[in-house]
Amino acid sequence: MTPHLRRARPMVIFPTLAVGLLASLAVGVAVGPVAISPGESLRIILAQLGLGGVGALDAAHRLIITQIRLPRALTGALIGLILGLSGTVMQGIFRNPLASPYLLGIASGASAGAALVIVLHWQLGGMGLPLGAFLGSTLAVISVYRLGMRAGRTSPYGLILAGIALGALFSALTSFLITLSSGTQLREIVFWLMGGLGRSNWHYLRLLTPVALGGAALVFALSRDLNALALGETGARHLGIEPEQLRRFLLALVTLLTGAAVAISGTIGFVGLITPHALRLIVGPDHRLLLPATALAGAAFLVLSDTLARTLLSPVELPVGIITAFVGAPFFLYLLVSSRPEGSI
């Protein structure tokens, strides 16, 4: 056992993560059932940005890159960023490395909302499913929040218990809707539950981008406050941070961010649990470093997982949640068994 805790230097880790994210985006755009060389992909993207001519480029390839792979890779990056950040914030709020963005019922609420929309055929011009999921997740978190309050304050214990109870209730609703659904609906619901980026398009991406980047900026601005929260309620107050206000604001922010993400992709597991955990081992628990690191790593992880999901059994596309779980669960177990002699939990 080394006497010192090792920490990666920011000057090393951030360039590495940034290059990793760019590389994963390049792979995500270049790899797929239709072989398009990285060079051609780059020329297509440059042409789309008005840099370089369109003439020599294959029209079908252009369509695949600009309308399918590029928006999908970018959506994956933003959702990975959201899940990584939200997981870090939730673990910080609850001072527990087992917390995930879905702890307070966001996933089960979104699932019930999505299942309802599918069973009732609400199209709403293509916005039915994301709207149903988003409203379901917000409704779930607001209920958990109301029920989890103790004497006018947010009690982590009360919130977690209310989250478990309401999560079970919403899951039962989803199961009930599944039994009511037809064969095609059933397939649609199950695929939604497993999570995937197949519904990505430029329209959703335009809606998601300001939410993800604006939310990320707000979360970064609160990294100092999250650090104080590691000392608990009274410890934070002794450092001049009001824990109650901070928790409320952060919970609202996580709900908005994760709600927007699952509205598009369904519930993708493990990204929000694993990314903060792994990066904490590398950069340490200081949120000023941890938050940007998990944002970059979560983005790269989801883009790569999605590329695997699309290509592994091509032309059959796996739900990306299967890949993240296959990679994430063993990794999590490895961390659990190997890293901490005393355990930080």
Next chain:
Amino acid sequence: MNDNIAIESLSFAYNGQRVLRDIDLEVKPGELLALIGPNGSGKTTLLRQISGALRPARGAVYLDGQEVARLKPAELARRLAALEQEQSVGFDYTVRELVSLGRIPHRGRLSRWRPEDESAVERALKSTGLQELARRSLQQLSGGERRRVFLAMALAQEPQVLLLDEPTAHLDLKYQLELLGLVRGLVARGLTVIAAFHDLNLAARYSDRVAALSRGRLVALGSPRDVLTADLIESVWEVQVQVLEDQESFWIIPRARYSGRLLVSS
């Protein structure tokens, strides 16, 4: 600055039960005041009133003439630091990372780490003798070392007033003396310290004045020798003691004996 804690007719109730009644107390700059009293006498509650973690039901606490309850949290944290009896930490921090948290009240949300933050952390590590351990994980340290880490964090806040809740609880004899020697050195350099003690001998030896609490009331205040008499201890703790003294110091020795089931005073 003539920083001074003044507590004026402070009362506090918790769940309808009065925990503190009409406390009046002033603490001078550069003095170490020991709060003593049996379990449940209100020591921790009084410390939390002074630190602003709890608000008084009646009366007020003043820090250098300003009411603590009206100070902005960050402003208060720049001038007053407080250590809980048991401080837990989420996640695996190094000593230096934890001590750096003490700079939070001095820094804006987006401000960069400045040379003065670095030097405050260095000074805190140095005065607590933690420089060698700076890159260690808190989880690898002994109880006494951990206590020193949290003290260093409070020192990195560069406070004028420091509140300690049983700073020597669960520490072995050597660490008790080491920690209190350290605190005494800080007081010599002008820090005002209010500390709750269970061990009356330690309170007597290390404090300038002693304040005795009983059932939420302040029952005695003065020099250790004046306050810690056999009569007062018997009336407050319901334990008979013998006080041995010489020119330099004095010792409080309980006259308890084991009588089958319970420890009772003879």
